Amino acid sequence: MIIGEQKPFKEIVRNLEGHETILVAGCRSCVAICLAGGEKEVGVLAESLRIHSDLNDLGWEVGEATVERQCEKEWVRELAPLVEEVDCVLSMACGVGAQIVQEMFPDTRVIPGLNTSNMGAPEEQGIWSEKCGGCGDCVLHLTGGICPMARCAKNLLNGPCGGSQDGMCEIDPETPCAWDQIFQSLKRLGRLDLMEENIPPKDWTPSRNGGPRTIVKSSAVLTEKEKRAREGLD
């Protein structure tokens, strides 16, 4: 899932300057799980903005709506009648969701309400950690299911650095050393032989060096004829 956190209230208010009708748009997927941009957080932020408006006599009209997934056009389409009524959308989704809303409604300004942080998972209630670096060249089969790209501060691929002490990373005594975790995991799995497998310098071409990445699964791509049929044009 995508992990994000709400921007400071003052920054949000500053970014909304010059707008009067605002739609606070939430997302019921990842950002709802990390308690940053779901229905509940939308309600609280919208009410806080109304109070700010009343206190400062701004006359803002603040609406609220939450869709299932802001990163999918099919769901974002539901916002159309509401977006028509406002001059700005405050997206409480991740950066992907905010961009899709902007793409769907190019004439209305979209302002992000969250800072999108990483791809991760909940550790326990209220705590989320980064798990995947999205490098495009996965090595989890060699590293006991632990990602050295996301979880090692130096992205090392062949064992720990000298900063690994008693299972912890030198950057912070609370942060486990990914390579210690990899060693423990491989030991548990009876595959310590994989520690000796040399992982060559990484192929960064599927990473971010070539601009935004696009994955195409040709068997799922619709032909023009199929698209027209789906839209009821044929």
Place this chain on the structure above:
Amino acid sequence: MGPRIVGFCCSYCGYASADLAGRQGRTYSPGVMIVRLPCSGRIDVLHILQAFRKGADAVFVVGCLEDNCNFVNGNFEAKKRVQEVKDILDALGLGAGRVEMFNVASNQGWRFPRIVEEMTARVEKLGPNPLGVIADDNR
């Protein structure tokens, strides 16, 4: 009538304490509006914000004594949400002191008037909620 204060009280202790205060003939400000909750853990950040938006000068939440909640940890949940509201009130410039969480036992009838007194004193220090004036103007 004094400051407008909204008190969200759990049914088991906060509300019982207010009830006992009444039965014991204790007096407190008539400006207090009590909202009875099944448990203080039912309180939502939004409930408190809405109270302020509608003009409350202060809001308090009363739950059972810590480790004595009928629903195990409802009062701890309430405490965290009150803290969340404090942060929001600070960001809005209304003042975190306008909201507070209290823990009482149902047999502490004497405490309820003291809670009201404390919140009244806070409002006197912080001044009335400017939104209350706005709400009055719109009536």
